[in-house]
Amino acid sequence: MKILEAKNYHEMSSIAAKIIIEKVQSKPDAKLGLATGGTPIGLYEELIQDYRSNRTSYERVCTYNLDEYVGINPEDSNSYRYFMEEHLFAHINVPESQIHIPDGTAEDLEAECERYDVELNRGEGVDIQILGIGSNGHIGFNEPGTSFSSHTHIVDLTETTRKANARFFQRLEEVPTQAITMGIASILKAKEILLLVSGINKAEVMKKLLTTDEVDEQLPASALKNHHNVTIIADEEALSLLREKKFQYK
Numbered sequence: 001m002k003i004l005e006a007k008n009y010h011e012m013s014s015i016a017a018k019i020i021i022e023k024v025q026s027k028p029d030a031k032l033g034l035a036t037g038g039t040p041i042g043l044y045e046e047l048i049q050d051y052r053s054n055r056t057s058y059e060r061v062c063t064y065n066l067d068e069y070v071g072i073n074p075e076d077s078n079s080y081r082y083f084m085e086e087h088l089f090a091h092i093n094v095p096e097s098q099i100h101i102p103d104g105t106a107e108d109l110e111a112e113c114e115r116y117d118v119e120l121n122r123g124e125g126v127d128i129q130i131l132g133i134g135s136n137g138h139i140g141f142n143e144p145g146t147s148f149s150s151h152t153h154i155v156d157l158t159e160t161t162r163k164a165n166a167r168f169f170q171r172l173e174e175v176p177t178q179a180i181t182m183g184i185a186s187i188l189k190a191k192e193i194l195l196l197v198s199g200i201n202k203a204e205v206m207k208k209l210l211t212t213d214e215v216d217e218q219l220p221a222s223a224l225k226n227h228h229n230v231t232i233i234a235d236e237e238a239l240s241l242l243r244e245k246k247f248q249y250k
């Protein structure tokens with residue numbers, strides 16, 4: 001894993017945006033794996049800014065989101081579909097038909113997971129997958145204990161995750177208890193992975209992830225150590241508990 005240390009959230013977002021923009025410019029039909037949460041918002045803002053000033057085109061790009069809550073309508077402001085529309089899709093020229101997000105309101109959720117995996121595996125794999133990390137080490141909604149051979153599946157969200165996400169809802173009780181998420185094996189199929197990490201509340205998990213070589217299903221993000229092209233872009237606060245900084249800087 002390559003680690004790029006950014007000064008702060010803004011720099012983390014700019015470094016990630018530069019990588020995505022270069023990919024879309026060199027490969028106009030790139031497949032992008034996208035994430036929600038607080039972490040990628042700055043990256044999406046930079047992509048929108050670049051689209052406005054440089055007209056980088058997303059006309060042929062396909063997007064695949066990591067996850068979606070179960071039982072929340074795509075039009076609901078708490079859905080990840082809505083989040084993506086608000087923070088990215090409404091502001092760039094990616095065609096609706098090229099946007100892929102699991103449908104958390106599907107009648108048959110198991111069939112929806114299978115359908116999503118088929119979509120993901122169509123043609124070449126995802127070119128770049130953006131990831132955030134939960135303070136419990138989850139990637140996507142793959143909570144500790146998830147099998148590393150998992151494909152798209154339904155998960156029960158842990159209390160830690162529901163509490164962390166409650167900030168986007170009025171009350172904790174409104175946070176769904178389940179989600180559909182790409183599995184660890186689905187994520188690792190991407191050709192390149194960018195893990196974005198910012199803030200002091202991620203320092204503990206970064207220490208856990210980076211101070212051992214251990215790959216353990218109790219720390220889902222450790223699966224990334226099995227992938228050949230992962231770049232972690234983390235800010236100073238997120239890396240603040242690592243005493244030895246033997247990282248490669250940019």
Ligand code: PGA
Nearest residue numbers: 037038039040132133134
């Ligand atoms: P955050 O969430 O970006 O809101 O911190 C990351 C995650 O839970 O994967």
